[in-house]
Amino acid sequence: MNMERKLIALDLDGTTLNAESQLNSATIQTMQRLQAAGHIVSIITGRSYQGSQAIYDQLHLKSPMINFNGSLGHLPHQTWSSEYQFTINKAIVLALVKYREQLGINEIIAENKTSTMTAGQDLIAGKFFPEIADSPRLTPNTLTRNPNSLVLLVQLDRRAAIIDWITERFGDQVDVGVWGGPNAILEITSKGVHKAKGVAYLAHHFQIPRRNVIAFGDEHNDLEMLAYAGLGVAMTNGTDKIKATADDITAYDNDQNGVARYLNDYFNIAE
Template sequence: MSQKLITIDLDGTTLNNQNKVSQKTVAVIKAAGAAGHIVSIVTGRPYRISAAIYDQLQLKTPLANFNGALTHIPHQHWSGEYKRTINKAIVLDMLENQQKLQLKMIAAEGKHTYLANHLPPADLNFFPATLREDQLLSKSSLVHNPTSLILFVAPHQEQVVRNTVLHHYGQQVDVGVWGGPNSVLEIVSKGIQKAKAVAYIAKQYHIDRRNIIAFGDEHNDAEMLEYAGRGVAMQNATPTIKSIANDVTEFDNDHDGLAKYLESYLQLAK
């Protein structure tokens, strides 16, 4: 079998419903690597909450964070590393207009930086539960252009804030809505999407598009699944993602759907 690039989403795909990686998943991904395939995590998560999973899977391949705004190889200097950032002036402007926009929290992130003007609600566990003084978002602390900007907005204000942001900065940024119970918007540099990171990684390894297998479950995986030669939706994926995928896993993320599919497709079982 020719060398494959296997790109995997984390939440709802590689991780089970307890946000853990099963031993079966670790074993299958290790076997895929040993068989000569490239496995890359392509996630909306920042590096700070994907590094431990990357290490648990014992990967040495590129990792794409922030839906592809940052692509790097952890723990080493990689000449292919790239990031697309947001002009910090946009962040400072939002900070100034936070009351007008009804923003409850603004968080600016980079590969190793996290700055916020407020602690998140207790149930938003994607963010640090404490803030050090040097993590307080301000004009003086925001030294570099961030890679991602998170806005926690007043309930049901997502579309209003999204439209306002696009009206003022639409030439420079894209705005994504997290969905789920919380009103959260994510802002990234214009044109950022997972498919671009996948294409970039494939180019680094000279892997043809038809030899890319991508796994996902949510709306931010759509372009990646469409781009890949074989887009695979999880059994627990949204109907939209299932409709654009080439295939659907037999089992969901809580029953090793990704691992079982890969094991069978790559004929890894001993």
């Protein structure tokens, strides 16, 4: 086993999780062994803390977790003096709430480490954000602090116009990301924040050089993280763009324990 300590950065959906968004037991076993060997195994996800805590617990991790694509870095179940967060000015959120219907935004989801608020409604929202069930309404009165993450479920034919509207007014403060796939979902983050920020923060915290960072991903929001890592590994089920940018590609997809099998090979762990 390569004994230099590694930071292993794991994207969840389409990468560490299978097609049912679950963990396979082989994946849990591999991560346990690597953690026991002294490596840092860390989840780096676009998901909220509520949406990823169960997976963190199933993997029995002890490491910090990065949520909302780099906007929040924290140590689950504990206070961590190095916790950080990037937020979006609530004035921007309230402007979107105000012009929501006019712009063609079906639903707005604003999230923090422990809270979720919504305005409007969209049929597919619950599929991606189970935590929005029974969430309080997002209004000027209820939004008392700046959120870490803002997700907009928009009408597809209005998507480009909505991006322009946000960029024109708030482009110096936020970035707008477009979700891949058939659903018209926009993700708004604090300017310049992406997963690589979170990974770099952890690498610095644990004094792990970039060459000892191994990152796995499958989608556009993993690009910066894979580029930052000494070894950026794209899933074979990943997008063409991510596969073109990565240092390596897994032989197996996320339904065949692609990440675990890659790491077992890399660290020479017998399966």
